[in-house]
Amino acid sequence: xxxxxSLTQDNVFKRTLLLYGxxxxxxxxxxxxxxxxxxxxxxxxxxxxxxxEAVARTTSFWPQFGLTLLFNLGVYAIISIVSNFNQVRGFPxxxxxxxxxxxxxxxxxxxxxFIADDLDRYSSIREALALGKTIGGLETLGFILIxxxxxxxxxxxxxxxxxxxxxxxPTQLMRLRDVRLSRAExxxxxxxxxxxxxxxxxxxxxxxxx
Numbered sequence: 001x002x003x004x005x006s007l008t009q010d011n012v013f014k015r016t017l018l019l020y021g022x023x024x025x026x027x028x029x030x031x032x033x034x035x036x037x038x039x040x041x042x043x044x045x046x047x048x049x050x051x052x053e054a055v056a057r058t059t060s061f062w063p064q065f066g067l068t069l070l071f072n073l074g075v076y077a078i079i080s081i082v083s084n085f086n087q088v089r090g091f092p093x094x095x096x097x098x099x100x101x102x103x104x105x106x107x108x109x110x111x112x113x114f115i116a117d118d119l120d121r122y123s124s125i126r127e128a129l130a131l132g133k134t135i136g137g138l139e140t141l142g143f144i145l146i147x148x149x150x151x152x153x154x155x156x157x158x159x160x161x162x163x164x165x166x167x168x169x170p171t172q173l174m175r176l177r178d179v180r181l182s183r184a185e186x187x188x189x190x191x192x193x194x195x196x197x198x199x200x201x202x203x204x205x206x207x208x209x210x
Contacts (some may be wrong), residue, residue, distance in 0.1 A: 011184065012149050012185050012188050013143035013184070013188075015151065016145060016148040019095065019098045019144045020098075020141065020144050021139060022098055022102070023098040023144065024103065026099050026103055026106065027102040027105060027109075029104065029106065029177050030102065030105075030107050031106040031107075031109050031110040032110065033110065034106060034107040034108075034109070034110025034111040034113070035110040038111050039110055039111065040112050040113075040177070041111060042107065042113060043104075043113035044109050044115065048104045049113065049115060050135060051071045051075075052114075052115045053115055054067065054071075055067050055068050056207070060117050061204055061205075061208055062103050064207060065201060065204040068203055068204060069197065072139065072196045072200055076143065077192075077196065079097075080097055080143055080150075081094070081098070081146065081150050081153060084150045084153045084154055085146065085154065085155055086156045086158065086170070087156070087157050088157075088159070088160065088161050089157075092147075094147040094150065095147065098140075098144055098147065101140055105136060105140070109136075110152055134198075134203045135199050135206065136199070138195045138196075138202070139195070139196060139199035139200075139203075141195055142191075142192040142193070142195035142199060143196070144192070145188045145189065145191055146188075146192035146193070149181065149184075149185040149186070149192065150185070150189065150190060152180070153176065153179055154173070155173055155179070156170040156171070156173070157159055157170060157173050157204070
């Protein structure tokens with residue numbers, strides 16, 4: 001069986017489960033590593049925190065909510081979709097984003113590197129976990145749904161990951177306007193957008209309450 005082909009040909013539900021499973025495994029590994037081996041606040045000031053720092057500088061609800069949506073829907077979601085324009089031997093480049101999110105977020109949580117919050121202020125682990133699942137959890141699932149539902153956008157096919165391999169020149173498989181998403185893919189794509197909106201709202205409400 002061609003494993004790479006199955007990554008794009010399986011139904012969108014299986015693709016979502018695969019990506020979420022990989023994300024969860026890597027998140028847990030990086031969380032434990034960050035908690036035990038890195039200093040608290042290790043990720044603060046890193047390039048990965050730049051968007052959060054920009055959002056945190058706003059002081060009222062609607063500007064902060066709008067800026068969060070701008071980053072999540074106008075930047076990160078677009079990057080996720082555009083990444084899927086490119087495949088390397090059938091492997092969608094967008095599939096690299098969940099592992100990157102997992103490692104980054106695992107280290108942020110493990111080292112308590114939040115900008116607008118501090119895990120130490122929560123007396124109950126259930127409260128902190130519930131808040132995380134309704135903000136970061138929804139946000140991540142939203143990105144995964146968007147990525148899993150747009151693998152058909154892989155219009156450019158590469159034969160190697162390396163530019164200097166001699167096989168890096170892409171082959172155009174189709175025109176973007178010829179791509180047709182199934183009803184299930186359109187549903188998952190729409191659901192991903194909705195989850196990003198809800199997560200942005202929850203994040204803004206949390207930040208305004210501090």
